Amino acid sequence: MDILSSKTNGVLTLEFNRPERKNAITSAMYQSMADAINEAEQDAAVRAILIVGKPEIFTAGNDLEDFMKTARPADGSGIEERSVYKFMMALSGSTKPVVAAVAGAAVGIGTTLLMHCDLVYAADNAKFSMPFVQLGLCPEFASSLLLTQIAGYPRAAEKLMLGEAFLAQEALEMGLVSKIVPVAELRAFAEGQAAKLVALPASSIRATKQLMKAARKGPVTEAIAAENTFFGAMLAAPEAKEAFTAFFEKRKPDFSKFN
Numbered sequence: 001m002d003i004l005s006s007k008t009n010g011v012l013t014l015e016f017n018r019p020e021r022k023n024a025i026t027s028a029m030y031q032s033m034a035d036a037i038n039e040a041e042q043d044a045a046v047r048a049i050l051i052v053g054k055p056e057i058f059t060a061g062n063d064l065e066d067f068m069k070t071a072r073p074a075d076g077s078g079i080e081e082r083s084v085y086k087f088m089m090a091l092s093g094s095t096k097p098v099v100a101a102v103a104g105a106a107v108g109i110g111t112t113l114l115m116h117c118d119l120v121y122a123a124d125n126a127k128f129s130m131p132f133v134q135l136g137l138c139p140e141f142a143s144s145l146l147l148t149q150i151a152g153y154p155r156a157a158e159k160l161m162l163g164e165a166f167l168a169q170e171a172l173e174m175g176l177v178s179k180i181v182p183v184a185e186l187r188a189f190a191e192g193q194a195a196k197l198v199a200l201p202a203s204s205i206r207a208t209k210q211l212m213k214a215a216r217k218g219p220v221t222e223a224i225a226a227e228n229t230f231f232g233a234m235l236a237a238p239e240a241k242e243a244f245t246a247f248f249e250k251r252k253p254d255f256s257k258f259n
């Protein structure tokens, strides 16, 4: 099982469990997380959601082999059918509080998804990156909007244009994460925070989350649609093919021949 899913004491825990591929996320993994979150939405016994990886890796982001073999319409149509979209919509639309605990690398959508969670805890070994441009792609799922809001434009530009990786301390300073916790304590700490949420009045948590997210709801939807108008075409373009091939051939990509 590449996603471990369990419900204990009111918490739905989703755990990336594909360490041999650095927890890279396949379509099937997105689908199983989408299904679990959507099911939790209908289940009053689930009062919090916890997303975790392994102590050495959160996730290497979207599976690059999946990117290579899954053709998408260049005009971005049919986005609703994609399992990644179903997962991100389930996550960002969840009325339950979502806690994320990040240790090791959180690449691409591994960082983007954090911007749709409520409480985000980083281990002292956490490393974030959004190398969309390095892959010949562009931001997806409102990271172009949310990172700019969180970090300010110039810092977001370093992360989204240069694809610069950053550590837990910088993530804390910019407001991407709530707190830094020693890696050995991260899981238990995040479980403790989720348990606190479970013990609080669910209706108050729901209302608070709805109010806090209200202002960004429309802009997030618009950003996702705008990003999608570029993404499908970019995924099929030669720049992305070169980047993916270079990754698997363990060499640097050569973009010099593309204008």
Ligand SMILES: C/C=C/C(=O)SCCNC(=O)CCNC(=O)[C@H](O)C(C)(C)COP(=O)(O)OP(=O)(O)OC[C@H]1O[C@@H](n2cnc3c(N)ncnc32)[C@H](O)[C@@H]1OP(=O)(O)O
Pocket: 020, 021, 022, 024, 025, 059, 060, 061, 062, 063, 064, 065, 105, 107, 108, 109, 110, 131, 132, 135, 140, 247, 248
């Ligand atoms: C909409 C969403 C967009 C996105 O998410 S875009 C982001 C896509 N992700 C990436 O570009 C990250 C690619 N991976 C990496 O950069 C590195 O990995 C890490 C920094 C995460 C870890 O590096 P290290 O510890 O040196 O591990 P390793 O030897 O590179 O990886 C171990 C095995 O895992 C496979 N793997 C790693 N990431 C992915 C991936 N994203 N998709 C598919 N496979 C991946 C490798 O190929 C390799 O495999 P083998 O052992 O056969 O050589």
